[in-house]
Amino acid sequence: MAPTVVVSKVNFDSDRTGQMSAGWTGGVTAQGTARWTVEVDPAAPRQRHVLKQSGKAMFCWCVKDTPALADGAVEVKFKPVAGEQDQAGGLVWRWKDGNNYYVARANALEGNVSLYHTTNGGRRTIVYEDAPVARDVWQTLRVEFNADAIRVLLDGKLYIDTLDSHISGAGRVGVWTKADSVTLFDDFIIEAPAT
DSSP, X not given: OOOEEEEEEEOOTTSOTTSOOTTEEEEEEEEEEOOEEEEEOTTOSSSSEEEEEOOEEEEEEEEESSOOBSSEEEEEEEEEEEOSSOOEEEEEEEEEETTXXXXXXXXXXXXXXXXXXXXXXXXXXXXXXXXXXXXXXOEEEEEEEETTEEEEEETTEEEEEEEOOSSOSOBEEEXXXXXXXXXXXXXXXXXXXXX
């Protein structure tokens, strides 16, 4: 992977609780309603404000309004706290709109990390790998992407290293959940290629 440098760090600590974080847009792919709000978690990795998704939808996404990246890396700390169908947290990149983007997700119910492309509203699996994803624990999910190369890491360990060309060009980056997952996010980092 090409070297990257940090261009943005978001920890939600300056946002008011009970509202969407400033500079972010949330929505869903397919049916349901997302509920993205800044809330307090006393166990948060840094200070106590975190971004929480507590709605129910096929797929919930929340993307940062800027920047748009074709290549780079995104990283987030996440904590799945509830869900009967799913307990998932994920990252999206090359997000063009609510129906076209890549997603990497970690699922505490299934104990795996997976990579998908969502095109024309349909999510298609690229690869699954077993991984020790825990409920009620803060963990770090990271995705590195450069041209067709994609790497997915959980807590610093590489689980997916593959090539895929379904979605190219610049797009927004953000976080993601599935079904009835109640998931917390913090310390969102965006990295762009080093010049």
